[in-house]
Amino acid sequence: MGFSSHANLFFVLFMLCFYVLDVGIATDTITSSQSIKDPETLSSKDGNFTLGFFTPPNSTNHYVGIWWKSQSIVVWVANRDQPLNDSSGIVTFSEDGNLVVMNGQNQVIWSTSVSNTSSNTSAQLSDVGKLELTETTTGKSLWDSFQQPSDTFLPEMKISSNKTGSGVKLTSWKNPSNPSVGSFSVGVVERVKIVEAFIWNETRPYWRSGPWSSGVFTGVEQMNSAYLNSFSVLDGVLYYNLDGLSEFLIYVLNSQGQFEEKRWDDEEKEIQVSWTSKQSDCDAYGVCGSFAICDAHSQGTNGSPICSCLKGFEPRSKEEWDAQNWTSGCFWSTPLQCERAKEQNTSIDTNEDKFLELQMVKVPDFSEWSNADPDTCRSQCLENCSCVAYSHDDGIGCMSWTENLLDIQQLSDRGLPLYVRVAYSTELEHEEGKKTTIIIIVTVIIGIMITVTCACVMWRRNSCHPAKIWYSIKSAMKRGKKDFIRFNVEPLEQTGHKVFEELKELLLFDFERLATATNNFHESNKLGQGGFGPVYKGKLQDGQEIAVKRLSRASGQGLEEFMNEVVVISKLQHRNLVRLLGCCTEGDEKMLLYEYMPNKSLDVFIFDPTKHKVLDWGKRCSIIEGIARGLLYLHRDSRLKIIHRDLKASNILLDEKLNPKISDFGMARIFGGTEDHANTNRIVGTYGYMSPEYAMQGLVSEKSDVFSFGVLLLEIVTGRRNSSFYDDERSLTLLGFVWTQWNQGNILSLIDSEIYDPNDHEDILRLIHIGLLCVQELALERPTMATVISMLNSDVAFLPPPSQPAFVRVQNVLNSESSKESQRVCSVNIISITDIHGR
Ligand SMILES: *[C@@H]1O[C@H](CO)[C@@H](O)[C@H](O)[C@H]1NC(C)=O
Ligand SMILES: *[C@@H]1O[C@H](CO)[C@@H](O)[C@H](O)[C@H]1NC(C)=O
Ligand SMILES: *[C@@H]1O[C@H](CO)[C@@H](O)[C@H](O)[C@H]1NC(C)=O
Ligand SMILES: *[C@@H]1O[C@H](CO)[C@@H](O)[C@H](O)[C@H]1NC(C)=O
Ligand SMILES: *[C@@H]1O[C@H](CO)[C@@H](O)[C@H](O)[C@H]1NC(C)=O
Ligand SMILES: *[C@@H]1O[C@H](CO)[C@@H](O)[C@H](O)[C@H]1NC(C)=O
Ligand SMILES: *[C@@H]1O[C@H](CO)[C@@H](O)[C@H](O)[C@H]1NC(C)=O
Ligand SMILES: *[C@@H]1O[C@H](CO)[C@@H](O)[C@H](O)[C@H]1NC(C)=O
Ligand SMILES: *[C@@H]1O[C@H](CO)[C@@H](O)[C@H](O)[C@H]1NC(C)=O
Ligand SMILES: *[C@@H]1O[C@H](CO)[C@@H](O)[C@H](O)[C@H]1NC(C)=O
DSSP states (O other): OHHHHHHHHHHHHHHHHHHHHHHHSOTTEEETTOOEETTOEEEOTTSSEEEEEEOOTTOOOBEEEEEESSTTSEEEESSSSSOBSSSOOEEEEOTTSOEEEEOTTOOEEEEOOOSSOOSOEEEEEOTTSOEEEEETTTOOEEEEGGGSOOSEEOTTOEEEOGGGSOOBOEEEEEETTEEEEEEEEEEEEEETTEEEEEEEETTEEEEEOOOEETTEETTOOSOOOTTGGGEEEETTEEEEOOTTOOSOEEEEEOTTSOEEEEEEETTTTEEEEEEESOSSGGGSTTTTOBTEEEOTHHHHHHOOOSEEEOTTEEESOHHHHHTTOOTTOEEESSOOHHHHHHHHTOOOOSSOOEEEEEEEEEOOSSOEEEOOOHHHHHHHHHHOTTOOEEEEETTTEEEEEOSOOBOEEEOSSSOEEEEEEEOTTOOOGGGTTHHHHHHHHHHHHHHHHHHHHHHHHHHTOTTOOHHHHHHHHHHHHHHHHHHOOOOOOOOTTTTOHHHHHHHHHHHBOOHHHHHHHTTTTOGGGEEEEETTEEEEEEEOTTSOEEEEEEOOGGGOOOHHHHHHHHHHHHTOOOTTBOOEEEEEEETTEEEEEEEOOTTOBHHHHHTOTTGGGGSOHHHHHHHHHHHHHHHHHHHHOTTSOOOOSOOOGGGEEEOTTOOEEEOSTTHHHHTTOOOSSSBOSEEEEOTTTSOHHHHHHOBOOHHHHHHHHHHHHHHHHHOOOTTSOBSTTTTBOHHHHHHHHHHTTOOGGGSOGGGOOGGGHHHHHHHHHHHHHHTBSSGGGSOOHHHHHHHHTTOSOOOOOOOOBSOOBOOGGGSHHHHHHHHHHHTTTTOEEEEOOOO
8 A cells, every 4th residue: 555655656746747847848949959850840839830841832842931730821931042952951050049941961051140149049939920039048039030021921020111221021932832032022111101012023013002091001992801900000110910819810922913811711621812902903003004093893894994094184195095005194185274374484374273083092102291281282282383183181191293193093992082183174073063062061051050059059058159060060071071980781792691691590599598598587687777778697508608688679670680780790809899699589579698797897996996996007008908909990890880889988898807898889780870871860878978079969980989988098097987077166077177187287186096106107198198189179180099099009109289178067968957858859850869877
């Protein structure tokens, strides 16, 4: 007995040692004394990436590379131009500490070529697929494979312009059997403030993305994946971050010069191309020559050519043009007034040149940039004879062109407006339509005025001067074209009927099951009462905890529409959104199933005198950033742009690690939010979080969410509720209170003293500053969520000074008695308010 138990103990100790040793040797690292011989490999910690020797299909050569899951998905190659002709290759360290590949004759055929290394180095293959050479003693990174990419853009990589002389580009393979450097490369070019991506064939431009603006390349079409917001551009560097999505999604420049988005299809178990830079013949750089526009959609209908001269222009060479050789382009049919004036040495007469307006185009190459506002941009261009076109965009500023306009393309989504100088006598089509437009505008203005006036009466706002009303109408109209949300329920036809059917299966729960899970919707299981119905906690048979939202019956939607919405919304997946698991529709009942969040909502923490300490400064910062990212995802997902409309502390749920998750994000859609109007008849939301233009005019846009975000941010930083009043004498709202204290430089009084640390002072100031920018009265002045995130990351060095926020003083509207009265006065046919309180 004694002996046997000793033996057992030894065995346990032995196993323990073995275990410890096994863990101690990291398989993702090689040190200077180790090497990898063909066909040995090195794997990343999670096993997703492998470094080793591979042979491309239809080739006998051996290469050292990194691949994902299988050798058919090679993401990086070391010895691209020096293949090994047999399997005698070895990856090891040279004496000076560089990582090298040697052939059977001990010749170095590839090296990391770092000049100062210490001799004690090691190389690690990380979980993102990056091979990194570090100095073992100091841990200093000497080199990594992301600085020397091949043809693949992996998450966490960046492509940079050559501004500082260290541009990083991707280069294509020669062909699928030969990874040596091919003739195509993709990179970014930064001209003053304008950043564009290019594909070059050798040195000639082959494809152009159009300028980057607020989160997208404006000339890129059909890039409708949910992952569009994984790109960001700063200081001429294009970053790629999948940001919480665990999908495998890469961008590859293939040997034909097309940049392809490839994703791993887990069902088909293969990699599939989900987007490519070549959508049509129009994507060939400058195919139509100068002053011509390429429209791929004109081709299909009646076989007409893709290229046409702009209005007021004619081909330089009629014969060539008719033979579909467009390279020489077009020229003005009537000389410009500007030039005639110059020739005749007379002063410019009253018949000035004018501008041809194009909408949704990829603007031409070679623009100049200035910081002018739209009106100045136009007049600057009109006054300068060498200016042939201009365009203004809030995210970029004023662009102008002085040369030939090359590479203009008509797009069906995104794009920018373009104004091209033409002679006064040129007839422009849309002038006929002007009259009706004017009538429509007048009608709209009168409508808005009535609405606003009524809203003013209702809220008894002292500040409702006619001038102010006019101003907000003007800004709303200016904004109209851009910020307008087009609730474009793109049916699931694209993804195919099959998928829809599958999803339907997956999502549908029967009523019985949910009744059992929630103990017959028992009161004790009730988590809260949301604006759209009560929420219950439930437990499925497999033990999974869920939250069930039982929608009130007034959604006014048909079953099919409802299902469409649910399926589309269930496809939105982001780390900072509460996951929709499914739904239930039986008879009158409509229910939504969400993942259950054990930590309840944000308001439970920040406003609680005992719990608020749990959220220290760092945690609050990361919560703010998480909310911003979730919101950006909702705004930028081009397949389905969602305006939340009811962002508030109680709609931010916290998971077990206190990560924020936005909830209720599809509700605006499900509850008849599909009007194709900026004015929505049904105002859902919560007083105090609603932006002025939304509360007063029912105008919804991304910027109304930005306003709510700003309020939320200030609540999180200050730990004070927006609905309380501050400073009795002046009865200030939270916004008013923050604004006055900010102007007095009195930041300390704003911060939750328990969490204040002098080291964070600068960060706190910055956050409050960003919050104030978000709650500015004019929607136009508020930043977009993309800009907010850049600001939060301190990528934007200079923040503009905020102007006075909306709702500085407590209005009568907060007095529920009088608000209800006036609501009745006004709600008959203009606005109806659904007053919703947090659950
Ligand atoms: C390899 O060669 C075969 C036969 O020539 C061809 O069918 C196949 O497409 C080639 N594969 C690649 C990747 O080039
Ligand atoms: C492989 O290449 C080496 C030189 O790099 C050469 O000496 C050797 O003969 C080649 N072997 C074959 C089988 O071609
Ligand atoms: C190389 O070493 C020199 C002197 O130690 C140092 O000044 C220089 O910055 C180093 N270069 C790199 C790339 O580390
Ligand atoms: C390299 O550095 C590691 C960690 O500092 C150390 O354990 C090892 O002995 C060093 N090797 C040599 C050859 O100096
Ligand atoms: C940067 O790239 C542009 C366009 O490819 C090229 O004309 C220029 O010479 C490059 N500049 C440097 C410093 O490499
Ligand atoms: C790339 O340029 C070469 C000439 O340098 C040309 O022969 C080839 O056709 C071009 N490729 C494409 C796809 O245009
Ligand atoms: C990497 O591997 C882990 C575990 O093996 C897996 O959960 C994760 O999804 C993988 N990542 C990708 C991008 O496939
Ligand atoms: C198109 O016209 C240009 C001259 O403008 C000429 O150089 C070129 O060869 C022509 N291309 C074709 C395919 O005819
Ligand atoms: C033309 O304009 C120039 C400069 O504005 C002036 O010096 C010159 O006298 C003018 N010539 C005629 C013929 O008016
Ligand atoms: C007109 O524009 C060109 C190019 O932008 C610029 O060089 C020139 O100074 C401008 N002229 C005037 C009078 O502004």
